[in-house]
Amino acid sequence: MVVLLFIVILLLLIVLDDKLGQKIYRSKTAQKEYPMRNSNLTFFKHGKxxxxxxxxxxxxxxxxxxxxxYIVKTDHISQQFYDLLKQKAKEGxxxxxxxxxxxxxxxxxxxIRSLQxxxxKFAYTHRPxxxxxxxxxxxxxxxxxxVIDGKIGYIGGFNIGKEYIGQDPKFGEWRDYHLKVTGEGVQDLQTQFFDDxxxxxxxxxxxxxxYFPEVESGTIPHKFIATNGHFLxxxxxxxxxxxxKELIIGSPYFIPSKKVMKALLDALHRGVKVMILVPLKADHPLVKEAAFPYFYRLLKAGAHIYRFYQGFYHAKVIIIDDKLCDIGTANFDKRSFFLNSEINCYIHDKQFIKTVRTAVNQDFADAEKLTLDFWRKRTLWERGKESVSMLISGLL
Structure with missing residues (x-):
């Protein structure tokens, strides 16, 4: 009885800690929307x-x-990364x-000691x-x-590790989207790094x-949006x-909030073609199951949902009517919406969006279509995991 009481009190304290932390943090943070810039962007979808x-x-x-x-590992790719940083530091x-x-x-x-x-100069962010x-x-x-010399920037979904170049047999080919930036936008990436x-x-x-050298203007209009858990x-x-007409969403995790889910259903009801691409495999417990209740409602409303089977799909992308493209670090889930610090790039260039759209189409071709019939045939075990995942969906 005493143990049970202790557990209940501990859980109540954790909930109180979380609610108060959210309230205090929200009152102190703001979204950072950078100006519209013109840069040259290079699109990558393969880690190598x-x-x-x-x-x-x-x-x-x-x-x-x-x-x-977000993640740096200790495998041979990471070691190559560390060795390169140490070499450059020794060069001054x-x-x-x-x-x-x-x-x-x-x-x-x-x-860490070897790097230092x-x-x-090494540091951790978000120490509890x-x-x-x-x-x-x-x-x-x-x-x-x-950011390199204030002239070259990179942003996207890739981290540092062997799985990101397809060398982890558990995941196979790793699909992600990343941008190389040269031109005006680099200064905003530099500013965000300074802040972090x-x-x-x-x-x-x-x-x-x-840190902020003069750079030539590029040809692709875009802007960066930095969010801190409350604005995305x-x-x-x-x-x-x-x-x-059309909305394309690619994300490794699909756990939308109520407001986002309503917006998706509204889009379907007004005749927008909604296409969603997620991985068939899962890299974290229960995140795959947490998406299925949302999939059911979207499928019934006419959405087209595909699961990428050619490895693991980790890309984060939104394409709207071939007029706007979002590539960045945010997943389409509650953690990115309400907890994580993220940065996304909103791109307004039809030719560049066409390039991204071609890559997305290729990934749809390596995916299987999810159907209502498949959803209805889920096992009792799968349905049980979905129920559990829904209870903790905000933390996945």
């Missing part, structure tokens, strides 16, 4: 091509390398590496602290940003010319309301 380009750009750095990742290049404390949990202290001894420990423990900095670095380390970097839901509702 991205990392070949990415490592080459780091190798050519002359002044600074600023990197934020300023190197700062910021990683999420929970996303990169288990990163050995020996790796070589001159790399008191008060509101449990709320902070559940928050993540899910952004992936790299200051939050994590309390060190405010000086905005001098070496409204952004996505607004995007969905803009769709007149």
């Amino acid at each position: 091509r991205l990392f070949n380009d990415y490592f080459e750009a780091i190798q050519q750095a002359k002044h600074h390398i600023h990197i934020l990742f 290049v300023e190197v700062r590496l910021l990683v999420d404390r929970i996303g990169s949990f288990g990163l050995p202290k020996t790796v 001894e070589s001159g790399v 602290t008191f008060p509101y420990f449990f709320y902070k423990l559940n928050r993540r900095n899910h952004r992936k940003i790299t 670095w200051a939050v994590a380390t309390k060190e405010k970097l000086v905005s001098k010319n070496d 839901e409204n952004d996505y509702v607004h995007l969905i309301h803009q769709a007149k």
Whole structure:
């Protein structure tokens, strides 16, 4: 009886901690919407091509390398990454590496010490602290940003590890979308890195010319949106309301909020073709099952839902009427809507969107269509897991 009472009190304290943490944090944060910029954008969907380009750009750095990742591993690809950063730091290049404390949990202290001894400035973001420990423990900095010499930027879904280049047999081919940015937009990625670095380390970097050199304007209009767990839901509702003919959504996790779900159903009711692409495999417990109740309502309303079977689908993309494309770090789930720090790129260029659309079409071709008949034939075990997943869907 005493043990049960202790458990109940502990759970109540965790819930109270979470609710108060949310309330306090929401009152102190704001969405950061950067200006419309013109940059040159390069689109990557294969890890090997991205990392070949990415490592080459780091190798050519002359002044600074600023990197934020959600996950960095300790395999041979990660070691190549660390060795390159240490080499550049020894050459006198300023190197700062910021990683999420929970996303990169288990990163050995020996790796961190080796980086620091070589001159790399290392820090964790989103360290859970008191008060509101449990709320902070559940928050993540899910952004992936790299800025090199203030002239080259990278943003997207890839992290650092062998699975991202298709070398983990559990997942096979890894599908993700990432952008290389040159031109005006790099300054906004730099500013966002400065903000995240200051939050994590309390060190405010000086905005001098070496960090913000003059750059030529590019040809592709776009803007970055940085959210901190409370604004992405409204952004996505607004995007969905803009769709007149077609709405494409690609995400590894599909757990929409009530407002987003209503917006999707409204789009279907007004005749918009809604196409959704998710992975067949799961990389986390219950996230796959958590999507099925939403799938049922969407399928009944006429949505087209596909599950990517050619490996693992980790890309985050929204395409609206071939007029607007969103590529970034945010998943189509409650965690990205209400907890994570994310950054997305809204692109307004028909030719570039056509390139992304071609890639998405290829991924749809490597996917199986989900049907209501399949949904109805789920086993009792599968239905049970769905019920459990719905109870904790905000934390998945």
